[in-house]
Amino acid sequence: MSSEETAATAHANVRPGPDPEMVEIARYVKETPIVSEEAYATAALSLMDAMGCAILATRFPECMNLLGPLVPGTVVPCGARVPGTGFELDPVTAAFNIGTVIRWLDYNDTWLAAEWGHPSDNLGGILAVADHISRKRAAQGEAPLTMRDVLTAMIKAHEIQGCLALENSFNAVGLDHVVLVKVATAAVVTDLLGGSLSQVIDAVSQAWVDGQSLRTYRQAPNTGSRKSWAGGDATSRGVWLAQMTMRGEMGYPSALSAPGWGFYDVSFRGERFRFQRPYGSYVMENVLFKVAYPAEFHAQTALEAAVRLHPQAAGRLPEIERVEIRTHRAAIRIISKTGELHNPADRDHCLQYIAAVGLIFGGLTASDYQDKRAADPRIGELREKMEVVEEQRYSLDYLDPGKRSIASSLQLFYRDGSRSEKVEVEYPLGHRRRRPEALPHLFEKLGDNLASLPEGKASRILALGHDRQRLEATPVNGFMSLFTV
Numbered sequence: 001m002s003s004e005e006t007a008a009t010a011h012a013n014v015r016p017g018p019d020p021e022m023v024e025i026a027r028y029v030k031e032t033p034i035v036s037e038e039a040y041a042t043a044a045l046s047l048m049d050a051m052g053c054a055i056l057a058t059r060f061p062e063c064m065n066l067l068g069p070l071v072p073g074t075v076v077p078c079g080a081r082v083p084g085t086g087f088e089l090d091p092v093t094a095a096f097n098i099g100t101v102i103r104w105l106d107y108n109d110t111w112l113a114a115e116w117g118h119p120s121d122n123l124g125g126i127l128a129v130a131d132h133i134s135r136k137r138a139a140q141g142e143a144p145l146t147m148r149d150v151l152t153a154m155i156k157a158h159e160i161q162g163c164l165a166l167e168n169s170f171n172a173v174g175l176d177h178v179v180l181v182k183v184a185t186a187a188v189v190t191d192l193l194g195g196s197l198s199q200v201i202d203a204v205s206q207a208w209v210d211g212q213s214l215r216t217y218r219q220a221p222n223t224g225s226r227k228s229w230a231g232g233d234a235t236s237r238g239v240w241l242a243q244m245t246m247r248g249e250m251g252y253p254s255a256l257s258a259p260g261w262g263f264y265d266v267s268f269r270g271e272r273f274r275f276q277r278p279y280g281s282y283v284m285e286n287v288l289f290k291v292a293y294p295a296e297f298h299a300q301t302a303l304e305a306a307v308r309l310h311p312q313a314a315g316r317l318p319e320i321e322r323v324e325i326r327t328h329r330a331a332i333r334i335i336s337k338t339g340e341l342h343n344p345a346d347r348d349h350c351l352q353y354i355a356a357v358g359l360i361f362g363g364l365t366a367s368d369y370q371d372k373r374a375a376d377p378r379i380g381e382l383r384e385k386m387e388v389v390e391e392q393r394y395s396l397d398y399l400d401p402g403k404r405s406i407a408s409s410l411q412l413f414y415r416d417g418s419r420s421e422k423v424e425v426e427y428p429l430g431h432r433r434r435r436p437e438a439l440p441h442l443f444e445k446l447g448d449n450l451a452s453l454p455e456g457k458a459s460r461i462l463a464l465g466h467d468r469q470r471l472e473a474t475p476v477n478g479f480m481s482l483f484t485v
Helices: 003-009 020-031 037-057 091-103 119-139 147-167 178-192 197-209 226-246 263-267 282-286 297-319 329-335 351-361 377-384 392-399 432-452 455-465 468-473 476-481
Strands: 320-327 386-390 408-414 423-425
Touching: 020 147, 020 178, 020 197, 037 091, 037 119, 037 147, 037 282, 037 432, 037 455, 037 468, 091 119, 091 226, 119 147, 119 178, 119 226, 119 476, 147 178, 147 282, 147 468, 147 476, 178 197, 178 226, 197 226, 297 320, 297 329, 297 351, 297 377, 297 408, 297 423, 320 351, 329 351, 329 386, 329 392, 351 377, 351 386, 351 408, 377 386, 386 392, 432 455, 455 468
Parallel strands: 320 386
Antiparallel strands: 320 408, 408 423
């Protein structure tokens, strides 16, 4: 064989240093202190809101059917608890369970940018590992982790997921946003387990090398219930990869950049990630809450507008000739759909269905996605009268880091030639700009969601939610015990 043939068929096996994008994540996790009081205050709200969502989800048999140990009757010493249940599971299975109940009803916090997602999905892994560690330490007479540790991990997981999402669209290449949950969970859980800087890099590299979920189950015509447990799946996988790393499993330094074989070339069309800002606490400070309605976040402003129009629309439904919804490009891309809706997951990702329910009933609850409500013929009749139009200004303001609006407007046109006012909502109730207005509603939502718990536990949880200092000092194992039944 000639030297030219050898050169053409042999690869230079020079192992590079780790990709700088992974190093930056690890340095942030291991070396950057969180100094923002606003971030900790918002993290406490996000935590309590997510736990309330978890308790609410346990009322739905379809969700409960997915929970519990893989082998019934399995007993795990110092197992992690699952809110709203009596399960005590290994951290990986517990992370799936916790992540699934938090995410099931599409009611936990949200982040919108070039990519979308739900950063509190990472709580599945964070709480499972923190509870397991704390129970083991308590059993050995050692000090457990506190909820301050959990809030710190939350802020950092939110930041990793959210900053990667600011300028990088994973949905544009057909991947689901839960890849970012896996990456963020792997990073912060490795740190919780005592991993070094290099071990955090290794765990993050494993997350990028891993197979990534297609977005198929969130998009027409395949929208289905997997979207409700995909976050739980991703956060549990992050825990698994973190634990493998802590057992000494090696990492892959050019997991992102390896020519031909790395994530960029295989899954991101050869593009490298772009970053708008360094890691800090920006994402937690600006995270969005679903305060009043369990609906996909891009539909929240349209729903608020529909609810405002309800008093005049409800008595004139047969007279409506056309409903014009003006909104931003992301909403049209993700949740605007016509035709038959096949299941609750399909309905809660349909802008027209959500707006119709708001116009007819003046509100929306999780039960409105069930078959009984969907059988109301007025919903389908209104959907057929809806026109969804992109408003260019809304699309620009959606991406403007100084605005981060999620605007929509609704207007009704009647057969007699009259029309309603055009109701425009630029910022939903859960937006940072409306945080003071939202706070009473967030705690009302929490109280409602906790109603199925024993009264003593519900009142103690609510009291912790109103006292951040006491919440932060609470041992993780003590906090999780409040949510068991």
